[in-house]
Amino acid sequence: MKKYNIPCGICNSKRWKVVHSGTIRDGLHGKLYNKASVYQCQKCGVQRLLESDCIPSEYYETGEYRKKLEQSLYAKDVIHEHEALNKYTFEALWPHSFRNKNVVDIGCGSGHLLDALSGASKNQVGIEPCSPYLTSIIEKGYEAYSSIQ
Known part of the structure; x- marks a missing residue:
């Protein structure tokens, strides 16, 4: 081990x-x-x-990770690509209450989870190393960073 x-x-x-x-x-x-x-x-x-x-950290910064997943680097396209994942994510989160909680989504992509929890949680923060996504998240008004360091 x-x-x-x-x-x-x-x-x-x-x-x-x-x-x-x-x-x-x-x-x-x-x-x-x-x-x-x-x-x-x-x-x-x-x-x-x-x-x-x-996978190597550079994959996240360059977008190679999204290519590996066969996902777009354009935030508007990714929202549609993640609809199926949203169902699974919300089923996993369902027993938990986010009311008045701070939510940090590490590897938040285009911010679809932040969007979904924005009405139910106190504060949303995104961590996303892929530059096009990070820019999109900031433009939406979220507090966002490229790393946790």
Whole structure:
């Protein structure tokens, strides 16, 4: 089992537990990566992949990641592409209340989740390294950053 010793980007804890070890999606639905480890911070609950299981960070900055997913780099097109994902996302979020909460969407793409939660949550912040999307999010009036650092 791979070890994870990096401080949590949310709470700075170094206490992690493995919550998934095995196959994950790699790009489009149906493409798989077989040896991934997903860790969960035991203090705040955030989950993340082991860095060695992630695609290179440059993929996110250049838009290569969106190409791998066969998605447009134009924010207006992505909104339509994400309609199917929205259903899954909202079903996963349904038991939770966002009333008067701050929402941070890391890897927010065109901001479709921020848009959907803007009426139900107190504040929405987007983290998106892909420049065309980041510009679009800022133009919509959201607080947005290219990284969490």
